[in-house]
Amino acid sequence: MLLLSAALFAGVVAVSATGFGRAVPDPAYAFLQEQPYAAGEPVTWRPCEPIRYEVNPAHASGSDDEAVARVQDAVAEVAEASGFRFRYVGTTARRPADADQLAPGPAPPVLVAWARADEVEDLAGEVAGIGGSVSREQDRWSWYVTGRVVLDADAVDDADDERATLLHELGHVLGLDHVDSRRELMHAQSAGQEDFGPGDLEGLARLGKGTQACS
Ligand SMILES: [Zn+2]
Structure with a gap:
């Protein structure tokens, strides 16, 4: 059981984009950003x-090794839900500010x-983690090319809480925004x-499908 917690998740997209949220009722999902040339x-x-x-x-x-394994487990779940492939490239000394x-x-x-x-200022208050990605535009189509997930070392204090926070922030990294539904x-x-939840899974599958062939 995940203990009820007052922790807030905060999504951060490290690009200057106009806010975009498309809430689709039941099941609910929303995207952080819309293609600039494809509504x-x-x-x-x-x-x-x-x-x-x-x-x-x-x-952590x-x-x-245990911390890496927990991340790999969460990434595997997101990979399965979205269809995206992930590749773990190793540990790093890079800090979140270096990803700005x-x-x-x-x-x-x-x-x-x-x-x-x-x-990391964005972790102040009851924030459990932040997550988001940076896009680049090529041939009138925007792709995410890098991103980050930062877990609050103080706010995330048990394994279930950490796992849920990782999944949530990885959802932001792939392009999901917040929704109102508590499911x-x-x-x-x-x-x-x-x-x-059902909307999360539908949104992740939608993101993983891709609508443009890679060139
Ligand atoms: Zn969030």
Whole structure:
């Protein structure tokens, strides 16, 4: 059982985009960003390439190997729900602030890290984690090319809570926004929901389908 917690999830998209949320009632899902030249189409990852990710286990509970394994388990669930392939590239010393600016050239892997509010301001208050991705536009189509998940090392204190937070933030990384329904894990507030709900799963599958062939 996930203990009821007052922790809030916060989604952060590290790009300057106009806010976009399309709530679809029952089952509920919403996308963080819409394609600028294709109304209704979500911004997400290229379905034909694996989403590379790395883990900085500093501040996580347990050993580094255990922290990495917990992330890999959560990623496997998101991969299955979405159809996206992920590739773990190893541990890193990269910190969340290093992921704020996207330099020209190849984008770095998605960073999964633990931090405290004195390092990552967005974790202040009752925030359990943040997650989001950065897009690049090519040929009038936007793709996410990197992203980050940061778990609050102080607020996430048991394994079930951590797992639910990881799944939620990875949902943001793929392109899901918050929804009002408390049946969904993409609800903004942790309310005892442990697993993806029906809308979450439909939204993830929709994101993973992709509507543009990769070139
Ligand atoms: Zn959130």
